[in-house]
Amino acid sequence: MVDSRGDSHAGPGGPPGPDALLPGLGQEQLGSLDKIGRAWGQVSAPPEVWRDALPVDPNLGTFPPPTEIRAARAGRVLPIPPLGGSPGERLDVAEPPQGRAGRARVWARRAALGEALRSSALVTERMRKLTALPVLSADALSSVAYGPEAMVAVLVLAGSAGLAYTFPVGGAILFLMLAVGLSYRQTIRAYPHGGGSYIVASDNLGQVPGLLAAAGLMTDYVLTVAVSIASGVAAITSALPSLAPDTVLIGVGVIVVLLVGNLRGIRQAGALFAAPTYAFIAAMLLLIAFGLADAAGRGFEPRPASPSSATESLGLLLIMRAFSSGATAMTGIEAISNAVPAFRPVEWRNARTTLTWMVGLLMAMFAGIILLIHLTGVVPNAHETVLSQLAHLTFGSGWLYVFIQAASAGVLLLAANTAYNDFPRVLSLLARDAYAPRIFMRLGDRLAYSNGILLLSLAATLVFVAFGGQTAALIPLYAVGVFLAFTLSQSGMVVHWWRLRDRHWRKSLVFNAAGALLSAVVFITAGVSKFFSGAWVAIIAVGLFLLITLRIRRHYETASSALHLRPHTADLPTHTAEEASLAQQRRILAGGNRRTVAVGGETEELPQEINLLSVVAVATLDLASMRALAYAASSLQPVLAVHISVTEEEARRFRGYWTRWGDHLPLEIVVSPYRATVVPLVHYVEALHRQHPELTLTVILPEVVTRHRRHQFLHSRTAARLRRALRPLPKVVVTTVPFHL
Amino acid sequence: MVDSRGDSHAGPGGPPGPDALLPGLGQEQLGSLDKIGRAWGQVSAPPEVWRDALPVDPNLGTFPPPTEIRAARAGRVLPIPPLGGSPGERLDVAEPPQGRAGRARVWARRAALGEALRSSALVTERMRKLTALPVLSADALSSVAYGPEAMVAVLVLAGSAGLAYTFPVGGAILFLMLAVGLSYRQTIRAYPHGGGSYIVASDNLGQVPGLLAAAGLMTDYVLTVAVSIASGVAAITSALPSLAPDTVLIGVGVIVVLLVGNLRGIRQAGALFAAPTYAFIAAMLLLIAFGLADAAGRGFEPRPASPSSATESLGLLLIMRAFSSGATAMTGIEAISNAVPAFRPVEWRNARTTLTWMVGLLMAMFAGIILLIHLTGVVPNAHETVLSQLAHLTFGSGWLYVFIQAASAGVLLLAANTAYNDFPRVLSLLARDAYAPRIFMRLGDRLAYSNGILLLSLAATLVFVAFGGQTAALIPLYAVGVFLAFTLSQSGMVVHWWRLRDRHWRKSLVFNAAGALLSAVVFITAGVSKFFSGAWVAIIAVGLFLLITLRIRRHYETASSALHLRPHTADLPTHTAEEASLAQQRRILAGGNRRTVAVGGETEELPQEINLLSVVAVATLDLASMRALAYAASSLQPVLAVHISVTEEEARRFRGYWTRWGDHLPLEIVVSPYRATVVPLVHYVEALHRQHPELTLTVILPEVVTRHRRHQFLHSRTAARLRRALRPLPKVVVTTVPFHL
Structure with a gap:
């Protein structure tokens, strides 16, 4: 729950x-x-007694192996030996499931996602610098494919007067890269376990x-x-213009491939990353x-840009x-500081070196x-990327x-x-x-955070389709989240150094x-200048995120405190029906409302406090x-049968059967009289509860279960309702007592 | 169940x-x-004993009335007094439900469908002939609005040579009306309780x-x-051509109105029917x-038809x-024979008179x-109906x-x-x-067969939209089902008279x-001549209907025989664990498979046969x-707790807590090791069952229930899965033990 942070994961920064x-x-x-245990001890038998009373041998490892294994639906039942067995051995997979549909489903799942992986397969791969560079910098380096273009695309709106500002603005961005790079070098030193x-x-x-930093990061991802x-699709359609009309389709296809690949868990794919990233670096150089x-x-004489009239002043x-x-060219620069523990020792030193290389390459490119x-004199146009x-x-x-395009x-x-x-993490x-x-x-x-991967795919598809798969339309949304996260992260580092004051703290503090400051400038610049062209989407997303996360936290806190074990304070309940009834009368006369009774009831945790009554519908x-x-009847507890009748005639007939039985x-x-079944029964049970709030009512529902699920609709859904x-x-x-046809 | 036909409804023809x-x-x-009761009697205490042991007073009529009534979700909990109370009095409706959404839902439902109706409100209204005629003949008489047009629309395809056949074909249809009308007079005499x-x-x-007749009827409806x-929409758009583009929308709107109206139960609306039907008769005359x-x-000189070239020979x-x-002009002619019991006495005589009137009016019109x-010389065109x-x-x-149009x-x-x-009936x-x-x-x-009404609305909307709301496109589908039902119904009457041989049986048999014969001719004619223009849809629908109904019957027969009470044949089970275990060993060694054991288990019905073990997850x-x-633990039965752990470390930690408790x-x-929770637990329970098939295992699942349903997604869905x-x-x-937050 909420307080589980201390021991449910490896390090303070590692994922759960x-x-x-x-x-x-x-x-x-x-x-x-301890206290609850002592209270139980007053009534429960010692282990020596119940060990013999148990009608089964719970350790199935000593039970003769089954002669026949029937797989449940879709073959999802694997015979996993209990702890007493031999957990080290390769587990038998269940017999192939019955039914063509089931087999097909299992086959399709296995083909798409692969065999299940054991938890012990979750080992952290340590990377050397030459592997870490391509793995961790693909995001940042690839940004030069759209960052410079995005910058020039804005400047060209003011014609050649605008293009004259290419160098000053580009220079400012280079300075920003340097500053943020130096800043993250400090983070690596301070958070050797990963400082996202x-x-x-x-x-x-x-x-x-x-949470705001997280919100920025999530929208960023x-x-x-x-x-x-x-x-990437633009790089392809620049080379093959005939594919341009299918931009959205290709993009969604790529998202599906990424979804399936990541559900499979393609984490150990360092080599997979190395080739394209190094190829890209080589191509750019x-x-x-x-x-x-x-x-x-x-003679370094610039060609004149193709004549374009200024559309904005x-x-x-x-x-x-x-x-x-243009600052979008540095998105992804934070990746290395998140992943310090993935480096070989001395981790932080290797990470810093890699960061320096990466920032150097990024700035050069x-x-x-x-x-x-x-x-x-190239200017952006809608049909071909600037790189192309x-x-x-x-x-x-x-x-x-x-x-180059590939x-x-x-x-x-x-x-x-x-x-x-990163998103699921x-x-x-x-x-x-x-x-x-x-x-x-x-x-x-497959040891992947499947739900996070699904959510990311969904959100990315939504955004991609909504903006028609056009880079230019997406860029205004982009910078806001990234630089919000950068600003908060760097500000956090400033506070960190101020509190810590170790060696070099002044230098680190200044860099951070x-x-x-620079990140904040970019964040504000982006938020203000592009508010109406798209930044509002990102700002609203961040706001909603904050709201929802805080509400979820509040709910979990309430739930956690309600579920917390607490030493038992209530007296043992009155045991005779008369006493209980009197107590109840007093409570009603005192105007005590239901809620109090209910909450009081929810705290019970001792068997001797529970008075049972079974109600069979x-x-x-x-x-x-x-x-x-x-x-x-076999439970030897009081039982009451309830029958809902729609007419008095039917009621008399049923009473007759009952007597005959x-x-x-x-x-x-x-x-x-209104022919409802569910409502009167629920009301009856509620009334019984009001009559004797100290009773725990077990409502027993017979339910017909058909062999094929497609036949279930032919039978009453009353039990489920x-x-x-x-x-x-x-x-x-x-309690549902199934009857299998 | 299947054998319930004899006593679950009023007459053999009346709806349930x-x-x-x-x-x-x-x-x-x-x-x-009786036999099962005697078996129980060997162990169960006599009523005098359990009556005192029951911790509640089950008759809530004698329990002091609740000081506070809390309505469950959407206020659907009505405090309905049990049989011991005073069932005659007007029932209190629960307090308005909590929450705006709940109140809005109740209000909307009540506004659309009205207050709930008691079963006792289901009285059959008896109609006099002047009321019965409009109520029961609206369907048949209205058919002249499209029947003649549909006939001429086909003949005109052959140009004026085709139109020359108007009188012969029309005459044949008139003869058919007379014959079918006379035939149904015999049905009324033979089935005074309603002969659908x-x-x-x-x-x-x-x-x-x-079933084929039913299939024909259902597609017909x-x-x-x-x-x-x-x-009807064509009658409106003929008068107001500007509405023509919205044909489909208007039609779907009308279906929604009919849906809501019929869910309200607008059956006692004789007067509602009288006015438009008599108005239509007057208009036509x-x-x-x-x-x-x-x-x-x-001088009765026909005007020449507008020149049209023949498109078909x-x-x-x-x-x-x-x-x-053209024969679609007589759809609905069977309505009176279905509804004989709704007439005032002497029912069959009044029904026959009304039928004669109706057929007379139909033929005249x-x-x-x-x-x-x-x-x-009017010929059909796509923009205006012939009547218009x-x-x-x-x-x-x-x-x-x-x-006339209205x-x-x-x-x-x-x-x-x-x-x-008719369809839901x-x-x-x-x-x-x-x-x-x-x-x-x-x-x-509201005492209406709501599910049938919904199904009809759905099917009609589907057909209406698929054929663009065009009468001409729908007509080819229509005749097949009607005349299939007519043919089978009249053939059934022939057999009836042949078996009965009462007074006048020869005359009745000849008429039927x-x-x-004539209905069969129309059925075959329609099926053959319009097979490719749409009749195939109706024929496939009838075939599918037959297939599905027969399968449903088979399933219900299996279910019914499985659920049938039967005198208990099995010996009382061996009671000691050793004996049971030995029996089980023998069964396994004998190669007895699971299914036999399972089916044997399903028949148990005596408490003394049930050996319980609770498994708490x-x-x-x-x-x-x-x-x-x-x-x-409070049930005093053997209990086994099961914990699913994803790592051995966690397993040890949990074992530690358990010891400490x-x-x-x-x-x-x-x-x-694969981090699944559901599968290993299901497998474990299955293995326990295999170990001791004589045990009934109660799997007890704790489940956190949130106060608001929208928060439930924050908690584990493991219990439900x-x-x-x-x-x-x-x-x-x-068994689900809820814990309410």
């Missing part, structure tokens, strides 16, 4: 492990457990800033998927080198928009592309052009995949801290403060009802 | 009453009941012909709704009279199509319109024209409403005989044979689990 859903008990809880923005901000600034795929060589041939707002659009754009135009100018349409597309898809690793951290539904903590049978006298009656159990007939209707009632336990 | 879902027991069942086609055909010809509404007077002024097939299309079409064209020619566009539209909507009475008869799901027998709280030690453990109950920990997975297991009872 497979047993996070089964949190341990705190000291105070253990104390309560959520961790750093919530550790140092508190709950709401932490959704947009990383959308923008990277949009940009080639492009820049050949482009500069070309320009050198012309050049002003501060335009410059701000260009700056914040960004600067080179800006320079090429300036020299070649540059490659065309430099290499024509030969193999090198194809290589490398761009490849690295962009990897960048999208990075979000598939952050979500699982939020779930661990009770800010998100607990299902996001669950590791699927500079990073925070009988519609007709058939074998199903007889089984339910026999089940109720021998009147073995008390029967009450409720006449329902009753179960649902009885759920909210206090102290009512619902 | 409110208590049909609670059928009585047959003689053999009562005998079994399904009843007559299944009584005299057997199961399959009865769906098409009556679709065709009548299409034709006026139109014919003035039209003939006009023609008399011209005149041949037998075309004549057949015209004949079968049909002949008159055919004559007018011939004299005026005739009215325009005779009355211009004045008030009389508007009156009366046509009105009577057509009533005709559609007739199907809303036939479906309820089928459900009574176990050919349809039993939910179609349920009377809603003629009706059957515990995930964490919190109050919800403690309640479940206490509940299990005091080890009050035996605990088994199952390690699930386990319940579903455990359902198919034999001898496993599932």
Whole structure:
């Protein structure tokens, strides 16, 4: 629950492990457990007694192995040996499931997702720097495929006067990269266990800033998927324009591939990442080198940009928009600081070195592309990416052009995949801290956070389709979340150094403060200048996220305190019916309302406090009802049968049957003149509860279960409807006695 | 169940009453009941004992009235006094439900459907002839609005050579009307309790012909709704052509109105029917009279039809199509024979007189319109109905024209409403005989067969929308089902007379044979000549219907025999664990398979045969689990707690908590290396069952219930998933112990 943070995961920054859903008990809880145990001890028999009374041998490891194993539906029943058996051996998979549909489902699932993985397969792979660089920097480096283009696309709106600002704005972004890079070097030193923005901000600034950072990150990851795929598809359609009309279709297809791949759990795929990222780095460096060589041939004389009339006047707002659009080139720069524990020892030192390489490469590539754009006079257009135009100018349409486009597309898809690793991880951290539904903590049978992966795919598809798969339309949404997270994370680091004051703290604080300040500037710039062109979507998303997470947390806190073990305070209840009835009368006369009674009831935890009454709902006298009656009678507790009749004539007839059967159990007939069954029965049970609130009522429902699920609709759904209707009632336990046809 | 036909409804032909879902027991069942009762008597205490042991007073009528009534969700809990109270008085309706959504839902439901009706409100209204005529003949008489038009529309395809056949084909249809009318007079005499086609055909010809007749009727009713509404909307759009593009929308709106109206139960609306039907009769007679007077002024010289080129050659097939299309003018002619008990005494005599009137009116109107079409040379077109064209020619566009169109539209909507009475009634008869799901027998709280009404609306909407709301497109589907039902019904009457041989049986047999023969001719004509233009849809629908009803019957027969009470044959089970275990070993060694054991287990019905073991699924030690453990322990039956752990470390930790608590109950920990919870637990329970098949296992699941349903997704759905997975297991009872937050 909420207080489980301390022991349900490996380190403070690591994602929750497979047993996070089964949190341990705190000291105070253990104390309560002792006291509860002593209270039970007053009545319960010692283990020596019940061990012999148990009619089965619970350790199935010593039970002769089954001669025949019937798989349940869809073959999902695996005979897993209990602890007493031999858990080390390879588990038998159940017999193939019966029925063609079941077999097909199992086959399809296995083909798409692979065999289930054991929890012990969850080992953290340690990466050396040459592997870590491509794995962790695909997101950041790929950003140069759309960042410079996004910047120039804004400037060109003011015509050639605007394009004159290419170098100043580009220079500012380079400075920003340097500052943020230096800032994250400090984070790596301070958080060797991984310092994601959520961790750093919530550790140092508190709950709401932490959640805001998480909100920024989450919207960022959704947009990383959308923008990277949009940009990757644009790289493909620039080379193959005939595919352009299918942009949305291709993009959604890519999301589906990423979804399936990540549900399979493609985490150990370092090699898979290395090739495209290094290919992209090589492609960019080639492009820049050949482009500069070309320009050198012309004496570095810039070609004039193709004539374009200014559609907007050049002003501060335009410059701000260009700056914040270009700043998307540094999204993903935080990846290394999140993943410090994945490096080989000394982790933080290797991580810092890798970060330095990455920022260096990023700055070089960004600067080179800006320079090429300036020299070649290329301007963005809707049909071809700037990178593709540059490659065309430099290499024509030969193999090198194809290589550049393929490398761009490849690295962009990897960048999208990075979000598939990070989004579910952050979500699982939020779930661990009770800010998100607990299902996001669950590791699927392929050891992936399946629910988070599904949610990301859904959100990314929604955004991608809504914006028509166009990079330019998505960019305005992008920067806001990223720089919100950067700002909060860096501010958190400032507080961290101020509190810690270790060696070099002043230097680190200054670097982080500079990073925070610059990030804040970009965040505000982006939020203001692009508010109406899309940033409002991201801002509303962040706001909603904050609202929902806080509400979820509040609910979990209420639930946790309600479920907390507490030493038993109530006296043992009065045992005779007369006393209980009198107490009840007094309570009613005192005007005590239901709720108090109910809440009082919910705390009971000792067997001796529980007074049972079984209420069997009988519609007709058939074998199903007889089984339910026999089940109720066999418990040796008081039993009351209730029959709902729609006419008095039917009521008399049923009474007759009951007498003929021998009147073995008390029967009450409720006449329902409106022909409803569920409502009168629920009301009757409620009234019984009001009469004797100290009783725990077990409502026993006979239910006909058909062999094929498609036949179930031919039988009464009353049992299921009753179960649902009885759920909210206090102290009512619902038992279903199935009768299998 | 299947054998309930004898006593669950009033007469053999009447629809099932409110208590049909609670059928009585047959003689053999009562005998079994006696024997089962004696077996129980060997162990159960006499009533004097348990009456005092019961901790509650089950008769809530003597319990002090509740000081406070809390309504359950959506206020559906009405405090209905039990039989011991005063069932005669007006029932209190519960306090308004809590929450805005709940109140709004109740208000909307009440506004749309009205207050609930008591079963005792189900009285059969007896009609005098002047009321019965409009109520029962709206369907048949309204058919002249599309029948003649449909006939001429086919003939005109062959140009003026085709139109020359108007009189011969029309004459044949008039003869058919007379023959079928005379035939149904015999049915009324033979079936004074109401002789619907399904009843007559299944009584005299057997199961399959009865079902075929029902299938024909059901498709007929769906098409009556679709065709009548299409034709009614055409009457409106002929007068107001600007509404033509919204045909489908208007039609669907009308279906929704009919749906809501019939869910309210608008059965006592004799007066409602009288006005439009008599208005339509008056309108048609006026139109014919003035039209003939006009023609008399011209010396009955027919105007030439507007020149139309023949698109098809005149041949037998075309004549057949015209004949079968025109025969749709007599759909609904069977209505009076279904409803004989609704007449005042002497029922059958009054019904016969009314039938004679109706057929007379129908023939007169049909002949008159055919004559007018011939004299005026009007031919069908897509924008205006023939009736509208005739009215325009005779009355211009004045008030009389508007009156004719309004009366046509009105009577057509009533005709559609007739199907809303008949379709659910036939479906309820089928459900009574176990050919349809039993939910179609349920009377809603407004005493209407709500589920049948919903199904009809759904099917009619589907057909109406699929054929674009065009009468001409729907007509080819129509005749097949009607004349199939007519043929089987009349053939059944032939058999009836042959068997009975009372006074006049020869005359009646001849009339019915003629009706059957002619109906068969129309059925075959329609099926053959319009097979490809739409009749195939109806034929496939009839075939599917037959297949599904027979399968449903088979399932219910299996279910019924499985649920039948039977005298207990098995010996009392061995009681000691050693004996049981030995018996089980023997069974396994003998290779006895699971199914036998399971089926053997399902027959148990005596409490002394049931050996209980409670299995409590515990995930964490919190109050919800403690309640479940206490509940299990309080039953004084053997209890086994099971914990599913994803890692061995977690397993050890949980074992530690258990020991600390005091080890009050035996605990088994199952390690699930694939992190699944449901599957290992289901498997464990299955293995326990295999170990001791004589035990009834009660699986106890703690479940957290949130106050608001929207919060439930934040909590584990494991309990619900386990319940579903455990359902198919034999001898496993599932108990949910709720913990309310």
